[in-house]
Structures are given as structure tokens and as C-alpha cells.
Amino acid sequence: MRHAAGEKRRAGVARSGAVDKEGVTIGEAAYQRIRADIVFGRLAPGQKLGLDRMRETYGAGVSTLRELLSRLASEGLILAEGQKGFEVAPVSDADFQEVTALRLLLEAHAMEQSFAAGGLDWEGGVVAAHHKLAALERRLLANEAVDVESWKRYDWEFHRALIAACGSRLLLQAHAAIYDRFLRYQMVAVVFRGQPAADEHRQLLDSALSRDSAAARQALAAHLGNCVRHVLGSGALARFGGAAEPVAAAPSPAQRGEGAVHKPSRRGRPTGRT
Template structure:
């Protein structure tokens, strides 16, 4: 006989994914306007889903930066601003240009065919728009998205493609809110990008992308199309010192995944989690939905959830993405950092070095302290970069890297001590190229050690 609870869980999984997809599309495409309050009762009537399913989807969207969770006050669509658009655009450009170089070098004839086909659909719709004919804005942006994704799909990095897709969708939301079509300029740039792809001219494509993205941001800001959506409500008050049951469960489960207490590939049975974390099933489902968005948990359709697995390829993928993001942020931070920032760098390095010296002397009791100071040191180095979007994206990738650190990326003794000291010195000299070189040795050397250990 079928288990009724299991059948209900399977139905929730299927329904929840569909509701999440619909809510996400409506948010990205601007059907749910920036700043709009997302009352659960109103959403229940629109989407035909239960309150629990809606909360799961909204928590997942909050982890993606598309929705704001306001504690006991519910949810709202993330607001828009010119400053945030500029940050999102910068992140998109960083990721896309990096991926273009890799994709153009690796792409084969099949890839070329997909790029040509994606451009054909986009160009046909752009011709209709230029001629003043009726055209579906959502379809136009879908074809635009497909073309840009086709350009980079041969880059060979799943982590890079996932991070780019998330950044692009946040960028796309601004385009849909502002209804941006820059006419012949955009159409010509798309055609030129196609020619660069077929000629494998990655440098030329990146110059075009810089003009393409910068032109869009300038157009949106100069026309004032974001002004009607600017938030006039005050920022939500800080949450109470005591976390809610949901926040407590999220922090505990997340920490156990990062530390490996919940092992890679482990099935996450709701009944077992309820007993272990003293949380209700609804709270647990919301928590797991947030962790799915952070790529720490995998949803198995109707079979439930499991901790995201490990693989050598995934470690290299995440390490290279971390290196890209951290290197770019170092450039920005070294340029903008002041003496207050220098003081924070020196202070956290002092604490890190003290823990490293004790570890190097064989005192294993400071291992967790070292890991915490290591994370804080790298965060402080880039804290003056001026982009919350870049910082948040780096933090998410760093945490995925740190999962491997708990399993296989151990303390590398004198090598790590020297590299951290060199990074501090580069920061004080404002030597960004030197810091990037040290960072590459630091991160990739750790990966080589982890892979050689056989722990994965």
C-alpha cells in the first residue's frame, strides 16, 4: 500500500517546483513589480498553491536576491535602483567576458550552429521591433537571453554558467521593468557578436559586450525609467536578537552541511531532520528550499532532497570561479581602500597568523578558529570593492569552496602562512597584480593538495 505521507510529499515537490518557476518568471519579467508586497493569501489565489508551498518558493527567491524576506512582515519583490543595476551589470560583464574566452576557444561546429540559430531568432524579432510591428517583449528578451547563453555555453564550467544565469536574470529584471530596446544599436551589436563568435575573436566580443552592457545601463538611468519603482518605504527594522525557528533551523543545517556533518550525497529525510533539529516539516522544507538556491542541497524531484555531492571536477570549477570573483574584487578594493580598510586587513591577518602559528606547532584545537579567521581575512581583503552584489556572490562561492576545505583542503603549514602574509603585504602596497598571482597559487595549490589526498 502506498504511504499517504509520501504521496503528499511527492505532490508538494512537483507543485512546489512549478510554483517556484512561475513566481520566478513573473518576478524576472516584471509582472510582479519591484517593491510589491507579496501577501500569501493573495498569492494563494493567483497561483493556486498552499501557503507552505508559497513560503518555500519565496524563501528560495530571497536567496537569489529576487525577493526580500522581511521577517514577520512577510515578503516583497526586491526593489530596484540605479546603483544596484550598475553592480549587477558589472558582475554580468565580468562573468560573461570570462566565459566568452573559454567558450570561443572550446566551441565546436555544433556550438557554432546553436549560436547561429539563437541569433537568427533574436534578429528576426529585432527586425519586427525596428519596423514598429507588434512583438512580445517577453519573447524578445527570451531570445536575447538564449543568444547570450549560447555564446558562452561551451565554456566548460557548470558553476560559471549557473552564476552567470543568476546574474543575467537579475540584469534582465531591470530590462523588463524599463522595457529597454535600444533599436538598431542593439541589433547591430548582436550581429557583431555573432561574427566575433564565428571568428573566435574573444577580445573583440568582450569589447562589444562592454559597450552593449554599458549602453543599456546608461539608457535606463538617463531615461529615468526606474524612478517610478524606487522604494519609498523605510528599510525593514533589524530582526530581533533571538532568531525565529526557521532561521535557527537554516543556520544549523547550513553549518552542518559546510562542516560535513551532513555528508555530501546524504539523503535528507524530513522526519529525521525534524528530530535532529527540532523543527516542523514546513520549516524544514523552507530551509531546504533556501539551501537549494545556494547549491548546497539538491532536490531530487519526487524523491526528496540530498546534500550536494562532491567531485574533483566540481572542486576545480568552484575554485576557478572563486579565483575570478576574488581577483576582480581585489582590483577594486586595492584601488578604493583607505587607511581604515588597511587597519582591518592588518588586524584580521594578525589573528589569522596567531592561529596559523599554533596550528603549525601541532595545536589542533585551533582548527575551527583558523578556518573562521581565514574566511574573515579573505572577506576583509575585498571588503572595499564597493559592490555588495560582488561581495554576496563571492561569499556564496566561497562557502561552496569551504565545504571541500572541511573534507580535504587542510592547513598547508608554512606555505599558507607565507601566502597569507604576502596577500597582506600586497594589500598595503596596493599591488593588485601581485595579489592575484599569490591568490592563484593559494587557491589552486590547495586544490592540488586536496585532489592528491584522495579524500574526495
């Protein structure tokens, strides 16, 4: 039995190509890079994904890429079109609203559980995460250049800290998946709403420290709802109604007077939740 299991593991590694120095298969590394490129908008909504070109970019074989893209299709980030191949999932006003509603449902429930169970270590984690996020928000408000992935990583760490003590691994996994789909919309629109967003994060922190889950849910609903209204009002999603356009064509927050944000590079890096 042990011999058979070992052979199976080796076969899986062989299909993925190789193992890097940290024991991560080439296939898994490619999956993380492709996923990050989708979430951060480097692969634009509706963009066709040619396997030959992706093989050169991500260093994985065609059969491995098919498996990875099918996996991403199950997460709602890729569309598999049978014989036509694969493309990045499109964006729409209706989908963004649905994703937002699901995030609110999951995160509000997780916050309620977390506020009830969290101890001093949990409180310390929430305060520390907010401190880092608030520091970057102050830089954005001062119109300083900020790397977008660092900003959104700190945003993720704060929201994750709020629900970290909920006690449900499944709930945390579901929330992480829907957070990334929400994040993709923010990256497509390059959203920073300025002081109101920073104030909403502060309200969430205060609610957590006072263990007021009702106030936290209200603050979260306002936080997410205001983001949706900002994105839909900007018309940013309309650019992706048909053929994909380069993500760089999106106006930067600096151009909109909302703080300078450096767009991520074309090379794949981990998403905000890793």
C-alpha cells in the same frame, strides 16, 4: 535505505501539494511562475506579497509559498522582512550597475572559454540563435508588434549560445542567475534601444565566428554599458523608489518610438532563460 528515500520524496511532494502530468510538483510550478512574474515585471519592485492572495493566484499552500519565497530571497529577487512578510526586491541605479558588472565579468570569461573550445556544432548554434534574435529585432525596428517574452527569450538563447561551450556547469548556472536579474531591469524599463542594440549583437556574432574573445568582450561591455546608460537616463527606475506602481504604467517602446513590444500577460510563463 531505498524505502526511506522514497518516503522522503513522497513527503516533499506532499508538502508541495501534488504532481502534474509531466511530474512537476505544484510547488515547483508555482516557483517558476512567481519567478517569471518577478523577472518580467508582472510583480513590481517593492510590491508586497500577501500569502493568502498568492495562494489563490499560484495554487500552492501557505507553507509551500513561504518556502518558495525564501528560496527566491536567496536569489536576490525577494526581500524577507521577518514578521512583516515578503516583498519583491526593490530596484536601484546602484544595484543595476553592480548586476551589470557581474554579468560582464561572468559572460566575458565564459565567452573566452567557449570560443577556445567550441566546434562546428557550437558555431551552428550561435548562428541559429542570432538568426532568430535578428529576425525579431528587424520586426521591432519596423515598429511591428512583438511579444516581449519571445524577444527576450531569443536574446537569452543568443547570449547563452555564445558561452555554451565554456565547459563549466557552475559558470553557466551563475551566469543564468545574474542574467535574470539583469533582465528584470530591462523589463521594468521596457528597453529596446533600436539599431545600436542589433548592431552590437551582430558584433558579438562576428567575434564568435572569428574566435576573437578580446573583441567580444569589448562588444559586450559596450552592449551592457549602453543598456545601463539608456535605462538610467530614462528615469524609469525612479518610479519604484517607494510604493510599487502597476508595471503597465511604464511607457511602451512604441510610445518612445523604439518599436512596438507587447507586454506579457499577467499569467506566469517561463522566464527568458528556460
